[in-house]
Amino acid sequence: xxxxxxxxxxxxxxxxxxxxxxxxxxxxxxxxxxxxxxxxxxxxxxxxxxxxxxxxxxxxxxxxxxxxxxxxxxxxxxxxxxxxxxxxxxxxxxxxxxxxxxxxxxxxxxxxxxxxxxxxxxxx
Numbered sequence: 001x002x003x004x005x006x007x008x009x010x011x012x013x014x015x016x017x018x019x020x021x022x023x024x025x026x027x028x029x030x031x032x033x034x035x036x037x038x039x040x041x042x043x044x045x046x047x048x049x050x051x052x053x054x055x056x057x058x059x060x061x062x063x064x065x066x067x068x069x070x071x072x073x074x075x076x077x078x079x080x081x082x083x084x085x086x087x088x089x090x091x092x093x094x095x096x097x098x099x100x101x102x103x104x105x106x107x108x109x110x111x112x113x114x115x116x117x118x119x120x121x122x123x124x
Contacts, residue, residue, distance in 0.1 A: 009118030022096030047106025
């Protein structure tokens, strides 16, 4: 079974930062569009950000613009989500997902592989 593994979640105070990591022992992430999603209790899964495989163009949801940054490290086969100025409403389980389609999108439909998620709690 293809694995995507998220890490880096935890408890942080409002205004703080976290960096989430997405790794895969099975996929060459450089050849996939990779996105981050989140899901809070009682809410639908929300696309946060993605990075394309072809040109590494990026896309952000309005909730993430100006605060979150997605990036790749192809040498390490990793995709990161740097989250700054965190707010309590950012509390959720964060998932990374990979799509063979090379262009960027943040709709949950169409992604081929998903990780198990990492919990982010923003609270004082």
